[in-house]
Amino acid sequence: METFPEKGRSWQHGASRAHRRPARPERGGAVAATIKDVAASAGVGIATVSRVFSGTGAVSAATRERVLAAARDLHYRPSAVGRSLKTRRTGGLGLAVPDATDPFCADLIGGVLDCARTLGQHVLLDATLGDPAREAEIADRFAEQRVDGVIAVPSGTGDPWEGFPRAGVPLVFAGRVPSCRTWTGRAPAVLADDAAGIRSAVEYLVGLGHRRVGFLGAPAPGTPPDVREDAFRAALTALGVPVEEDLVARARPTRDSAYAAAAGLLQRRSDLTAVLASGHLPGEAAVLVARELDLRVPADLSIAMVDDVAWAELCDPPLTAVSRPARDLGYRACELAARGGVRRGPSGPVLLPTELVVRGSCGPAPSRRARH
Incomplete structure (x- = not known):
């Protein structure tokens, strides 16, 4: 079939000018297809193509499929830059966590990324490292950067994030809320049911005969009790076991602080028979200190903790843990942020269930005697 050159292009002789198909962009630097090329290939107007990719306006199913097929054939991708200039948004979600290498945070990040991928969103990730000043900078x-929404695992009061709802940008807290004594629910949250998890752990330990149960990793001195400490106290009280203030060890969320708190607790209370750690850092510290003090687990000391991280099952003996659904928390938080932070159903945080995973680190309480 004859071809005739026209301004650098070759066209099949006799092809309709209105429905001719632009050359497919080749790898190696050729000009990419434009929205005009897609419109010409699909036999529709540019406005129709725009409605298909923006998801706004009425387009029939047949027309939509024709436009998408043409875009696939031409390897066309909508311009994120052009879209951001028009909407004044980047089309992405901001995600702030305390530490991206932390096992719980890593799983939560995975859930956010899974959800964002299905929604065609990209995610801007940063770590606060528990520093309020860094959190404010993020x-x-x-x-x-005019993100479309924010998912935050807050480190403190949550003040750095308050401007987003006022600016009409969806904000969702995940995993925890700002200092729960001051948070008033102005932004939605997706949380694990920590209170139920702590309650199940306390009931399990008391059921094994433990009456001197330590709580390791309560908020540092001068800060209000959190949900886990409140739940620990309430569970013991409900079971008729006195709450001894000397058995509540406070620590900052660092390995050094957790270790110091565990060492102080186990050395000053030789009659302690069980420890419930409020997270995997104090749980790790409890295991290390017990080993250094030659305490047999669970014969001398039972240990349970919140967060069923991977190493818990590898301990000797494996650790009993409250499993929190980190990946599901991230996924649900991303869904909520992507639909504008509007929660369907009853008000209040979205609570996801926890599960007590019983392993070999807990056993019957030893006889009432001081350890040597």
């Missing part, structure tokens, strides 16, 4: 950066 919040400012997300605001400057």
Whole structure:
């Protein structure tokens, strides 16, 4: 079939000018297809193509499929830059966690990324490292980048994030809320049911005969009790077991602080028979200190903790743990942020169930005697 050159292109002789198919972009630097090329290939107007990719306006199913088929054939991708200039948004979600290497946070991040991928969103990730000043900088950066929504695992009061709802940007807290004594629910949250998890662990330990149960990793001195400490106290009280203040060990969320708190607790209370750690850092510290003090687990000391991280099952003996659904928390938080932070159903945080995973680190309480 004859071809005739026309301004650098070759066209099949006799092809309809209105429905001719632009050349497919080749790898190696050729000009990419434009929205005009897609419209010409699908035999529709540019406005129709725009409605298909923006998801706005009425387009029939047949027309939509024709446009998408043409876009696939031409390897067309909508311009994120153009879309952001028009909407004044980047089309992405901001995600702030305390530590991206932390096992719980890593699973939560995985859940956010899974959800974002299905929604066609990209995620801007940063770590606060538990530093309020750094958290404020990250919040400012997300605001400057005009993200479409924010998912935050707050480190403190949550003040750095308050401007987003006022600016009409969806904000969702995940895993925990800002200092629960001051948080007023101004932003939605997706949380694990920590209170139920702590209650199940306390009931299990008391059921094994333990009456001197330590709580390791309560919020540092000068900060209000959190949900886990409140639940620990309430569970013991409900079971008729006195709450001894000397058995509540406080620590900051660092390995050094957790270790110091565990060492102080186990050395000053030789009559302690069980420890419930509020997270995997104090749980790790309890295991290390017990080993250094030559305490047999569970013969001398039973240990349970919140967060069923991978190493818990590898301990000798494996650790009993409250499993929190980190990946599901991230996925649900991303869904909520992507639909504008509007929660369907009853108000209040979205609570996901926890599960007590019983392993070999807990046993019957030893006889009432001081350890040597």
